[in-house]
Amino acid sequence: MTGLRDLTLGAHPQGRTALCADWVLGHDRGGHCLIPNGEVVFEAGRVLHVGQTFPGDVARRINLGRALISPGLIDLDALSDLDTTILTIDHTPGWAKGRVWPRSYVERGPYEMYSPEELAFQKRFAFAQLLRNGITTAAPIASLFYRAWGETVAEFDAAVEAAGEMGLRVYLSPAYRSGGMVLEGPGQMVPVFDEARGMEGLDAAVAFIGAHEGRFGGLVRGILAPDRVETCTAPLLRRTMEAARDLDCRVRLHMAQGEMEVRTVQALHGTTAPDWLAREGLLNDRILAPHATNATETDLAHYAAHGISVVHCPLVSARGGSILRSFGRLRARGINIAMGTDTAPADMLLNLLTGLMAARIADAEAPHQRSADFWEAATLGGARALGRDDLGRLAPGAAADIAVFRLDDAVMTPAIDPITTLVTGGSGKVTQATFVAGRLSMCEGRVAGIDMDAAQARAQAQFDGLVARYPERSWQHRPVCELFPPSFPIRQELTHDQHAHA
Numbered sequence: 001m002t003g004l005r006d007l008t009l010g011a012h013p014q015g016r017t018a019l020c021a022d023w024v025l026g027h028d029r030g031g032h033c034l035i036p037n038g039e040v041v042f043e044a045g046r047v048l049h050v051g052q053t054f055p056g057d058v059a060r061r062i063n064l065g066r067a068l069i070s071p072g073l074i075d076l077d078a079l080s081d082l083d084t085t086i087l088t089i090d091h092t093p094g095w096a097k098g099r100v101w102p103r104s105y106v107e108r109g110p111y112e113m114y115s116p117e118e119l120a121f122q123k124r125f126a127f128a129q130l131l132r133n134g135i136t137t138a139a140p141i142a143s144l145f146y147r148a149w150g151e152t153v154a155e156f157d158a159a160v161e162a163a164g165e166m167g168l169r170v171y172l173s174p175a176y177r178s179g180g181m182v183l184e185g186p187g188q189m190v191p192v193f194d195e196a197r198g199m200e201g202l203d204a205a206v207a208f209i210g211a212h213e214g215r216f217g218g219l220v221r222g223i224l225a226p227d228r229v230e231t232c233t234a235p236l237l238r239r240t241m242e243a244a245r246d247l248d249c250r251v252r253l254h255m256a257q258g259e260m261e262v263r264t265v266q267a268l269h270g271t272t273a274p275d276w277l278a279r280e281g282l283l284n285d286r287i288l289a290p291h292a293t294n295a296t297e298t299d300l301a302h303y304a305a306h307g308i309s310v311v312h313c314p315l316v317s318a319r320g321g322s323i324l325r326s327f328g329r330l331r332a333r334g335i336n337i338a339m340g341t342d343t344a345p346a347d348m349l350l351n352l353l354t355g356l357m358a359a360r361i362a363d364a365e366a367p368h369q370r371s372a373d374f375w376e377a378a379t380l381g382g383a384r385a386l387g388r389d390d391l392g393r394l395a396p397g398a399a400a401d402i403a404v405f406r407l408d409d410a411v412m413t414p415a416i417d418p419i420t421t422l423v424t425g426g427s428g429k430v431t432q433a434t435f436v437a438g439r440l441s442m443c444e445g446r447v448a449g450i451d452m453d454a455a456q457a458r459a460q461a462q463f464d465g466l467v468a469r470y471p472e473r474s475w476q477h478r479p480v481c482e483l484f485p486p487s488f489p490i491r492q493e494l495t496h497d498q499h500a501h502a
Helices: 102-106 115-130 153-166 195-212 234-247 259-269 273-277 297-306 314-319 329-331 348-362 371-386 416-425 452-468 496-501
Strands: 017-028 031-043 048-052 060-064 067-070 073-079 135-141 169-170 179-185 190-194 220-224 249-250 287-289 308-314 337-339 402-406 431-435 441-443
Touching: 017 048, 017 402, 017 416, 031 371, 067 249, 067 371, 067 416, 073 115, 073 308, 073 337, 073 371, 102 179, 115 135, 115 153, 115 441, 135 297, 135 402, 135 431, 153 169, 153 195, 153 220, 153 402, 179 220, 190 259, 195 220, 220 234, 234 249, 259 273, 273 297, 287 431, 308 371, 329 337, 329 348, 329 371, 337 348, 337 371, 348 371, 371 416
Parallel strands: 017 060, 017 067, 073 135, 135 169, 169 220, 220 249, 249 287, 287 308, 308 337
Antiparallel strands: 017 031, 031 048, 067 402, 179 190, 402 431, 431 441
């Protein structure tokens, strides 16, 4: 009997490979189904068989024991940088902590706070985190707060190479925008626009997609990513939709996601962002829309009418005090929901649990709010959003994008149904292996193309360097110790009384 470690990390195994486990999440009659003591057989990047014992010959059979073999998870707002939102968890308000450019910084001239090499590295490090969490398809998202303006073609050229080397299916192109928020005074945030710069960014993204579409055996696909709706103009979004039609690709546009956006769009256009786009005739079923936590009933009616997919990122939303209202009600309206991680940690299982809890807090009586509904959103929901019927499922002919989750962790004991067990008690740390197009991209924490121990140390040093420069672009340029004070006072030595009480 062959084991996972007998396979070569980063390579496609030759011949037919059979994976066996206590549970397989198969696909039948239009939906997922659980197969006890199941087997998945794949070859040349495609699934050949899903069920119980395969009657044909195989080159190897790997028995994974107490595990679930699942379709790989799909992350359509996927962490792809060293996430700065973790700095906001306990340090508010955001406008005073470097989340918005102050006028003084803008006048000095915004600049890239990472070198090209650092920008390339953070994509590679984030891609490794995604693979370690069972994510096989990702649409990367990164913050523009620390950028000179938008994302660069060079860093995404490097991201394409990283995806190919590491074995991650990606939908990507550089993010662009025609405006940015500027802090004029305490809490006084206004948009400042540069239409020409936005159009240049769109042109660069279109050219990037033309250059990279279909590379690495189809792992790389294009998606247009205008940054946030409040930083985009109608002409930029109109040209984006025209380009998406010509390229036959999706458009990801963050909207209905926060109070700053709501206030800004109301001031600019007299309504909400989805309603504004509906009036402009710009809503269509190519749009993937994170996060919808501030969507009104009218907004949701527009989403349902135009076939827009919501990308739900419950962890980052809940940490900021907002929730989708509600997952079940959106599903009942016929709105497709996909999932995203957005923030660190890039743990989709943690997002599913957070989403489940938040949904029941928002509306305990709503339908479609079981663990299985969230697992479906992270697989079939993502596939529907991308227009792919070969992703998000394990069925003959589908891509061999597979995640293996261990069920033998003591933290998850006693276990019941494998999906419920993983959503309510698991985390990405129980991901045993990740296959993308039949290639072993991650095995027991090891990721193809990267030394994770060395990368972790480099990532921390790089992030520390970024934080050290936050005063340059923060309100009143306060020192780091005031921007981000420690959770508790730091003491080098305890006093005599403290020793005595200890």
